[in-house]
Amino acid sequence: MNKTGRKPFFAWLAVFAHLVSLAFVPMAQAEMVGTGAMLDEADRAERVAEVRDMLGQERVAEQMVELGVDPAAAQARVASLTDAELAQMQDNLESLPAGGSALAVLGVVFLVLLVLELVGVTNVFSRI
Template sequence: MKKVRAYLSSLLIAALVITSLPVAAAPTAPQGMDTASTNLASTNLVSTQSVLAGDRAGADRERINDILSRADVQEQLLKQGVNLDDVEARVAALSDAEAQQMAEQLEQLPAGAGVIGALFAVFVILLVTDILGLTDVYPFTR
């Protein structure tokens, strides 16, 4: 009887260990995967706040790009000696908070005076990132 009990308990333990292995070895995102792949592999829920923040940041960048695509703004940027490709790259590199702040500043500018204010805001952002060493636009910051 003791042999049967020992055999059954060993068999039961082995069965429990084998059935719990798939749970313990659940697939996780390997290191080195990009963010999109990690999000697809993840089973976590996405909060409404994070989705709205992403949409808001995209709308802010779109607003900034709309203003920067105007001919008069581009003309003024070229007069300031700013490369338009650098401006596009810089806007794309803005954090969500910086894009929101810049879009809010553009919204607060009075009609007609927005070009100068927008150019000044772009100039200041480019200058600050150049001083921090993130870009290489202005030679006088070295």
Template sequence: MKRLTRLLSPLLILALVVGSLPAMAAAPAAGQDLVGTTSVLDAQTSQQDRDKIRRVLAREDVQQQLLLQGVSPSEVENRVAALSDAEASQMADRLDQMPAGASVVGALFAVFIILLVTDILGLTDVYPFTR
């Protein structure tokens, strides 16, 4: 019996070592940590920011303006993909803060029209050509 145990013990040890090698290879390395909730939420937020930027850039009027400026849509897509997470978040925040359809030129034009109408009605004396 002792003789049989001496023969089987190294064989069993060898079988266990060889059998556990695939399990050890599939196990994660010691340096890898679990994925935290904040990192998942940050990745999701980053993807939402990039999607918002892509939606704005996919509008037809924006595409026309980009083409007038000499920028191709594929170049724009590459640049959006190259943005860091912080840059994408900052750009998406700026898109949210911009007033819809308003610009400095539009505001100046509106002031010009208002002053012109009031000058024609005689309420102001701003433009000499209205007399």
């Protein structure tokens, strides 16, 4: 067989392979994102950042360690809280005094532990 007979065969094979590969490309879908959805997402991100900042404070981390909770695990679980839980935690954080007292820190730690207990991450209250 001569070389001129192979060229059309390989050209058709390449075209066929290209057309078959197009069948496996997923279709892109786009839709409009409303302003409300974007504001809700930004509000949630702000709440998560505030709660993480509070949990990142040294005194809060020390209290969590004393109670047997890993501060890194608590930080990781903040992202999975529902909007209602985040709002409740943020409201509690905003009602605390600006300087913060030991009682306020214990209250925040208790709230975090309660949420972690309800989610099923820890078993702190099973001993009580």
